[in-house]
Amino acid sequence: MSTDAKILVVDDEERIRRLLKMYLEREEYDVMEAENGEEALDLALHHEFDVILLDLMLPGMDGIEVCQELRKAKATPVIMLTAKGEEANRVQGFEVGTDDYIVKPFSPREVILRVKALLRRASSTKFLQTETQAKDILVFPHLTIDNDAHRVTVDNDIIGLTPKEYELLLYLAQSPDKVFSREQLLKDVWNYDFFGDLRTVDTHIKRLREKLSRVSEDAADMISTVWGVGYKFEAAAK
Structure with missing residues (x-):
């Protein structure tokens, strides 16, 4: 069944962006990409996304800063992508308004499950x-x-x-x-x-x-x- 859900994938590694994009598009989501925090924030502020998959460690403006700035204007659901050992950063992410997090390395199936759960809850309850x-x-x-x-x-x-x-x-x-x-x-x-x-x-x-x-x-x-x-x-x- 098709969906109008728009997803923004933010990661400085093209390999990860392409992997996520491929699996999300299999679910018929409309996917856009960003490779750094500044680009991600600009897209998030000027487009209406249903979920943002946001890498924590980005060059320049990191995921925490992106989420913090985004929350000043929008309540778009955000799933933070973090590496093992970044527990303190995950807590900080929740404090600036992250809705969920996924630890790298992740399985594409888990990402899809998390996205579907957040869409199901946040879009219409x-x-x-x-x-x-x-x-x-x-x-x-x-x-x-x-x-x-x-x-x-x-x-x-x-x-x-x-x-x-x-x-x-x-x-x-x-x-x-x-x-x-x-x-x-x-x-x-x-x-x-x-x-x-x-x-x-x-x-x-x-x-x-x-x-x-x-x-x-x-x-x-x-x-x-x-x-x-x-x-x-x-x-x-x-």
């Missing part, structure tokens, strides 16, 4: 829309989630969230006071049944709280840590 047909607007003290408009407001201020941050908040808010383990969140929000780093959840929770707290500490406090278990959304802030 169909499973959420189906389940929340009768309640497309969730209203809490200090916080409103309008799922029809894909918009979060805190004390009447619109909060800019990445697709994954939005999905995570909506997923938690749909089941107030229910505790979710990190493993469950990875499975249901990231669609990871057999791979995924639990710190991915922690880092996204941290970013989500930080964004909410810039407007309202009460709203940020609604996302509660249950030590040794996971996280929950408290309908009434602490």
Whole structure:
């Protein structure tokens, strides 16, 4: 089945770009390439991509800088490509808005699975829309989630969230006071049944709280840590 999804592949190694392009085009994705950070950022800002595969170590402007600058203007989903031993950089990547990462050397099948998972979640969140047909607007003290408009407001201020941050908040808010383990969140929000780093959840929770707290500490406090278990959304802030 054909798709209109557009993917940007960013890597300074032509061999890797060609490999990824070949496998992605087999899935009928529309693929563009960039070989450095400056070119990638220019393309990302002037085109509408559904997913960006972004190498961390690029000459000149690296993947962290590209993602950081991109997030000032757009919430395009980003999958960072990193080498083993770059764990600290991966954490930094999550902190500037990366949605996922893949460790080199990678299997093309894993890349396709990750891309499909991110497209399925970030482009339309169909499973959420189906389940929340009768309640497309969730209203809490200090916080409103309008799922029809894909918009979060805190004390009447619109909060800019990445697709994954939005999905995570909506997923938690749909089941107030229910505790979710990190493993469950990875499975249901990231669609990871057999791979995924639990710190991915922690880092996204941290970013989500930080964004909410810039407007309202009460709203940020609604996302509660249950030590040794996971996280929950408290309908009434602490």
